[in-house]
Amino acid sequence: xxxxxxTQAHIPGVQRWFNKxxxxxxxxxxxxxxxxxxxxxxxxxxxxxxxxxxxxxxxGVTAPEIAASDYPNIGFSSRSVVWIAAQMHLFFAAFVLAxxxxxxxxxxxxxxxxxxxxxxxxxxxxKVSMTAYSITALFGGLLAFALFVLYPHLMGYMxxxxxxxxxxxxxLFFAESAILYVYYYSWGALRYGNRKWVHLSLGVALNVVxxxxxxxxxxxxxFMMAPSGVDIATGAITGNIWEVxxxxxxxxxxxxxxxxxxAFGGAVVGxxxxxxxxxxxxxxxxxxxxxxxxxxxxxxxxxxxxxxxAGYWLxxxxxxxxxxxxxxxxxxxLAWLFIVQAVLIGTILLASxxxxxxxxxxxxxxxxxxWMIKYIxxxxxxxxxxxxxPHTIILRASEVALLGGSHHHLxxxxxxxxxxxxxxxxMLIATFLSFQLYRRxxxxxxxxxxxxxxxxxxxxxxIAVINIIFAGIYYGYFTNTVYKVGSSVTQVVSTLxxxxxxxxxxxxxxxxxxxxxxxxGRVSNRSxxxxxxxxxxxxxxxxxxxxxxxxxxxxxxxxTVVKDNSADNFIPAIGYAGNMMTIVTVLFLLCILxxxxxxxxxxxxxxxxxxxAG
Amino acid sequence: MANNxxxxxxxxxxxxxxxxxxxxxLLFYGLDQLIMASQGLPLNLDLTxxx
Numbered sequence: 001x002x003x004x005x006x007t008q009a010h011i012p013g014v015q016r017w018f019n020k021x022x023x024x025x026x027x028x029x030x031x032x033x034x035x036x037x038x039x040x041x042x043x044x045x046x047x048x049x050x051x052x053x054x055x056x057x058x059x060g061v062t063a064p065e066i067a068a069s070d071y072p073n074i075g076f077s078s079r080s081v082v083w084i085a086a087q088m089h090l091f092f093a094a095f096v097l098a099x100x101x102x103x104x105x106x107x108x109x110x111x112x113x114x115x116x117x118x119x120x121x122x123x124x125x126x127k128v129s130m131t132a133y134s135i136t137a138l139f140g141g142l143l144a145f146a147l148f149v150l151y152p153h154l155m156g157y158m159x160x161x162x163x164x165x166x167x168x169x170x171x172l173f174f175a176e177s178a179i180l181y182v183y184y185y186s187w188g189a190l191r192y193g194n195r196k197w198v199h200l201s202l203g204v205a206l207n208v209v210x211x212x213x214x215x216x217x218x219x220x221x222x223f224m225m226a227p228s229g230v231d232i233a234t235g236a237i238t239g240n241i242w243e244v245x246x247x248x249x250x251x252x253x254x255x256x257x258x259x260x261x262x263a264f265g266g267a268v269v270g271x272x273x274x275x276x277x278x279x280x281x282x283x284x285x286x287x288x289x290x291x292x293x294x295x296x297x298x299x300x301x302x303x304x305x306x307x308x309x310a311g312y313w314l315x316x317x318x319x320x321x322x323x324x325x326x327x328x329x330x331x332x333x334l335a336w337l338f339i340v341q342a343v344l345i346g347t348i349l350l351a352s353x354x355x356x357x358x359x360x361x362x363x364x365x366x367x368x369x370x371w372m373i374k375y376i377x378x379x380x381x382x383x384x385x386x387x388x389x390p391h392t393i394i395l396r397a398s399e400v401a402l403l404g405g406s407h408h409h410l411x412x413x414x415x416x417x418x419x420x421x422x423x424x425x426x427m428l429i430a431t432f433l434s435f436q437l438y439r440r441x442x443x444x445x446x447x448x449x450x451x452x453x454x455x456x457x458x459x460x461x462x463i464a465v466i467n468i469i470f471a472g473i474y475y476g477y478f479t480n481t482v483y484k485v486g487s488s489v490t491q492v493v494s495t496l497x498x499x500x501x502x503x504x505x506x507x508x509x510x511x512x513x514x515x516x517x518x519x520x521g522r523v524s525n526r527s528x529x530x531x532x533x534x535x536x537x538x539x540x541x542x543x544x545x546x547x548x549x550x551x552x553x554x555x556x557x558x559x560t561v562v563k564d565n566s567a568d569n570f571i572p573a574i575g576y577a578g579n580m581m582t583i584v585t586v587l588f589l590l591c592i593l594x595x596x597x598x599x600x601x602x603x604x605x606x607x608x609x610x611x612x613a614g
Numbered sequence: 615m616a617n618n619x620x621x622x623x624x625x626x627x628x629x630x631x632x633x634x635x636x637x638x639x640l641l642f643y644g645l646d647q648l649i650m651a652s653q654g655l656p657l658n659l660d661l662t663x664x665x
Contacts, residue, residue, distance in 0.1 A: 459635045463642050
């Protein structure tokens, strides 16, 4: 470091050049990450179409017709083996790909604010994810072996379709590992000045590679759901790799998984912070982990708020691709799982709101807003109850007679999407309000136009809520279906307007606000259990929706192209699936406990033995 | 959204709320018209479906 500084001091021109170069490198990589994200190039620039234009590929590869006897018999369900391996790999992959995304942002905040605490926290987040990285690779290896051993014909076809891309995927893993280790272990060596920008660039490069890995794996999963670039009748490859990758569901899944991973990663490190806070021995430690828990919850909630909208886009694309597939997901056997989903999402929202309300006790200034909490809780609970109301229930004849029909006259209308859309949007607005009140708790506004700012913001909240309820009831129940579906976009936009207006107005209004005293660590122990509830609910939710996403293929390995003739070529019953989901969830949480323990172990030091002789 | 500022007097306060609510109503009305029309689902002035 000293040599480095001396060299720059003697040659200011070089210093300027180095400054520019390191910062340019950082921003270039960041732009690459953003542009690469969600296949923006393919969506808006026609880049993919240009590539596909010279495609006309015909390799003679056709879809295999697999007989039941072609599947190796290992004595128990092959699907269950792949199910567990795939789900465990996805849990860990989601975690290790997400953590560096927000770690880089936190690290950058440390540079921007010159606050070392951000840097320390970012480093600690990475430490937690390091053990998870090798577990991800282990489950990835297990999954690959399981697939190739148990489904050799399918994997033979997939390998021919995706060709050398699978090798590139493996090479990206090498790049990911190399950059990850350099990024983590160079933290202390590249901590200040221009070196910090080099370190940040490494972090962004890590995310460029990680996101690429995610998008490639997504292409395989979405190809199996909605194949493209192949002839549907024969399975013959008709397009190049870009056409094969860029199926109709690729970008919706890319966006959905990208956001969901961040929410999931935030929730898991939040549980780590909760665990550390509860076991803290000093007030300093408690304060540090309280702040870490708050930041984790902030990340999880921030990423979670737009997630339902990304899910909505994905389901809209599923319906657009195949109405049958959409109905299987949301109108058939799997429809009940969306009720379970509502329970889990309700748990997430209630837990994160409760954590925010508890956190308000860190500052005396929060007393101004505490009267609003009960109303927010009412909205959340009512929204939750509407969301979990089922539409179609399997009934006996006597129950139908008691009910007065197949649907309850009052609760029946709450079982369909317009009611759910109202509920979810209001719950998201209520959650954002909790978050906003929390942010305001330790501030006292000083700008003269504050009454105007508050009036505009209150009016936006009020009219947005009215608009959401109006759109849901009027277009949902009193117009035709296309208006019902179309009006859900106005509801989403209303919620987004509240969030954007809230962030913008508060940022301007509280820019020079007086900061009231607040005390990190002064939070109830009970609130930390909300931090534990979040990753449990998120993990279960991922297992649940993974089952739905995969099951919509019904009796196809690759939908309408490669038929599944194995003993498991049916949608597993909900009870069986529930057990499988619970097994993987518990298994993952046990592994996470192991990771937390390992992360804590690295801080433990044995006291040297006393030399009695000396 | 309470704050510790004393705020404007009564008529000014009323005007402020009328302007804020009116502007918000206009904003969301315009958004509804724009979003539905952009999906090929135009609305009449009273927000009923035009098709």
